Amino acid sequence: MSYVLTEEQQLIQQNAREFAEECVAPVAAEIDNTGAYPADIVKKMVEQDFLGIFLPGKFGGAEAGYLSYALIIEEISRVSGAVAAILLNHASLAAYSINSWGSEEQKQTYLKALCQGEKLGAFALNEPENALGVGEHKLVAVKDGDHYILTGRKCYVANGGVAGVYIVIAQTNAEAGAEGMSAFIVDGTAQGLSVARTIDNMGLRGCQSAELIFDQVKVPAANLLGTEGKGLAIAAKAQAAANIAEGAMVLGIAQAAMEDAVKYGKQRIQFGRPIASFPAIQTMLAEMAAHIHMLRLTVYDTAVLLENGEPFSVEAAMIKLFAARIGQSALIDVIQIEGGYGYSQEMVASRFYRDIKGVIVNNSSFDFPEKSIAKNLLA
Template sequence: MSYPLTEEQQLIQQNAKEFSLEYVEPVAAEIDHTEKHPAEIVSKMVEQDFLGIFIPGEFGGAEAGYLSYILIIEELARVSGAVASVLVNHASLAAYSINRWGTTEQKEIYLTALCQGQKLGAFALNEPGAAPGAGEHKVVAVKDGDHYVLNGRKSYVANGGAAGVYIVFAQTNPEAGAKGISAFIVDGQAEGLSVARTISKMGLRGCQSAELVFDNVKVSAANLLGAEGAGLAIAAEALAAASIAEGAMVVGIAQAAMEDAVKYGKQRIQFRRPIASFPAIQTMLAEMAANIHMLRLAVYDAASLLENGEPFTAEAAMIKLFAARIGQSALIDVIQIEGGYGYSQEMVASRLYRDVKGAIIKNSSVDFPEKIIAGDLLA
């Protein structure tokens, strides 16, 4: 690994690795099997300042920077993609949005609670069967004096049901279409807000996903995040920040899978020698290692751009595009190397494959990554 990390970043990385091995790895398979929200692990992450690692200290954060946070995500994902996903949805989406667009009062109330672990964050963007603000179940916010009234449904809300704070995107001006979507900070205990169902998934199973119902939910006008009509712009940037973190998830998952394949390849004997000595196996491992290395460098670089206040959305889209290609191919090769054992539930590869697929497809950006990259080139 040749990317220059500061001494503080190296210490944070090592701490995250030790934390993951001690607290997460022993229960990773159980989390996947039960699909249960890992509340105890989240509580332990609070003690390590993981939940607000890049948030300013005045709002309860550790102020260690976005790259330090990315290092934590990578280490968590090496043992549990689900636990890493819980943190990504909390930090990269909910906490990032409030830190980036929130008023001082909103930050003092909600961001502090998110950093200190009093509340878990979630990002309610997607709606059943349609783009935000377009389907029959779209969430509509109607202004009524000093508050808004929200009605509709949100689907596939990660951390849904476990979260205490939701960033909710609602239509405030139906005539304006997508430009009429606004963002709100909604308390998880708000009257009229309920969980219709939790959604069982193929992977990232410990990161609970839910369908939320908004039935005349009153939200103070003071909880409008940013300006009216700025919802999609807020969502696009927050999703770009999350794409960097999801790239780190792919790096961590693929790294763990490759290491498992290397170990297996050294132990598995065929024709009186380890299969790791076969050229075909070595080629797959070499391509895997090269792709993981390049993705890691891209993720660290994009995290540094974000941390330093420089444009990062094009780089985040490149990560989304590249991670989708190398994450799945790496896991397919690992299962191929491990053969029937890799396909069985006895090996970790099957869980890693399901998790890496989830890291790739979750939180798809408002635009396809190719469109974002091309738009940056042609601007």
């Protein structure tokens, strides 16, 4: 079966594909080679309303739904995982969090800026060397009158250093364990907030990853997102929403990689015939196609659950688990089909492999899909 898209969704999908092919594809290899943040591409995404595609119209969003957003992520990922990752971290994590838990004032101030592209969003969760809330560099927020003072570090922050708005998870009560973490909206220009270093990742290059220093950063109490002690709950739900978009990223990358392998298989002659005619190659391609098809149905269906306000966290965990398996397996097979050429930097398969691995490991220190699925089964 295939997923039936509405006419509007089909138009959005087609527009995203044309945007990706015309604006992103010509510079995708350069972005990967240099690792430079593609500011011009992000500006063009703003012009297409991609940054607020599923968000409310009164804050500058397009209200097109989460499935439309997933379609955009998928199409952009077919040519550049890095550009898709910039959009994902902005929309699925930062903007989604403010839209879901923010006050009306927070939405007017920050969500509007995120939708209209005045500011890029980021989500600061992981901390250097240790688990969240542990170690000498843990981020601590101390209440001081009508402000909180944030001190510590965050690491592997996607869009770090280029974002104008950060959703930051910090410890507000060391004695409360998981209930002692809270979420804050922190302006990227806040005094005391700086970039310790940018991290040169092997994949998704162009989606800047950074370690941030919070040196007595003064954040208004009004910038507390939700209530004190709900930081991990917010992070978990936002990550579940991001899992859907990550599934769409895996779809786009794996689909493009499979198509590249099919093209190569038809052109590469071995023993007097194209290698695509060999049963072993056809089995690899058939398994890829089947897995991609099943993942696509799951991603689309779960995106609809989210946009309809229905529970989606368990299905999102299933996407995370399944996408990790089929993504890696597809790219290993693609490189196997393309042989020595596939392993070389001359072929796009190398970038696809590095990018898909980056999608799979994102926030893995916090997000364990097997736990969510098993908990639901045993409830």
